[in-house]
């Protein structure tokens with residue numbers, strides 16, 4: 001079963017399921033439902049594959065990548081439309097298209113498209129199609145909608161989803177508003193904790209990515225880079241994601257001569273605060289082990305309210321590392337990197 | 343090792359390729375600068391049909407530590423094979439992956455004999 005199969009839904013096709021004047025609007029040449037202008041094809045080195053028809057899904061998804069149960073989404077970025085009235089109308093057209101062309105006569109399931117601009121109308125749409133057996137969930141793009149998707153404004157949408165037994169599927173992407181909305185979203189958090197949980201993560205993943213893709217550790221191999229105040233759990237994710245992406249898109253970072261993981265292990269350091277708090281301590285041990293004794297350094301962030309007392313980290317280090325390696329994390333690495341003899 | 347005649351050598355013009363079926367395997371045979379190169383049509387990344395991808399150049403880059411000048415040049419036009427699935431780049435002559443990892447397309451000896459292309463498997 002594959003939970004994320006994207007259709008390419010041409011606007012003129014959606015227009016066939018829309019009423020006037022929206023249908024005509026969709027046919028206008030300048031209607032943009034996607035594309036922030038980055039080039040995913042790397043200048044044509046790889047082709048963008050599209051799934052336009054049920055036959056494409058049969059042949060490529062079922063036939064070639066061996067998926068028995070594809071769950072398809074129309075992948076239309078209605079949340080990006082400024083005219084919410086249009087978006088509301090088009091959600092119906094998108095879902096009718098999905099049902100009529102893909103779900104009714106084929107062995108696929110699908111996720112509903114909704115216009116998040118008007119959560120009450122989205123809820124009505126879910127009530128309209130909720131008892132269609134082939135509609136099994138709701139597709140939401142994570143960075144298109146404003147405000148962020150937990151805002152109480154959306155409660156009515158979540159209520160309708162729950163009433164109709166439809167799970168919500170959040171989808172992250174570059175072409176669903178990330179280019180514009182991402183920096184604006186942070187201003188729309190209602191509570192400090194929402195901003196605080198994300199600010200450190202976002203700023204540090206961005207900085208790690210930017211330094212890596214621009215080759216800072218290759219340009220300046222003797223320079224050490226220390227990341228403070230985002231904890232460590234994000235590091236394995238980014239390390240492995242950068243390995244993957246930079247092998248696929250090497251020509252966008254041609255200066256790099258090693259895998260990102262190697263640069264991270266050689267030149268990057270991570271201060272431990274705020275050490276996350278998994279319910280199962282074994283998970284934190286695995287995390288510390290993955291980032292590694294040579295890349296970690298203790299930080300408390302005192303006197304801020306979320307400071308870490310050294311005892312917490314120390315407890316993990318005692319059970320995980322040899323006394324020498326524990327020493328490295330508690331003082332040795334920092335003393336080397338900052339050149340402080342002890 | 344068994345020799346397989348797969349085509350007449352002049353069936354492939356320079357810079358072109360054919361995909362042949364040999365013993366149930368798909369083998370891409372490329373002609374480049376008068377030489378032939380044969381690879382398994384199976385990408386070491388996730389098994390994509392690497393031999394069916396576009397042939398292009400790629401960016402290479404140098405950095406001068408003193409002047410801080412970064413040069414990015416499009417090089418090796420016609421010598422870079424791009425896997426159509428996720429874009430891993432391979433050297434068209436050696437089959438080596440251009441990303442900094444120890445992967446390569448499995449290669450096979452290929453030669454011409456009496457105007458015919460012979461692949462050893």
Ligand code: FES
Pocket residue numbers: 385386387388389390391392425426427428429430
């Ligand atoms: S399978 Fe070839 S690049 Fe992924």
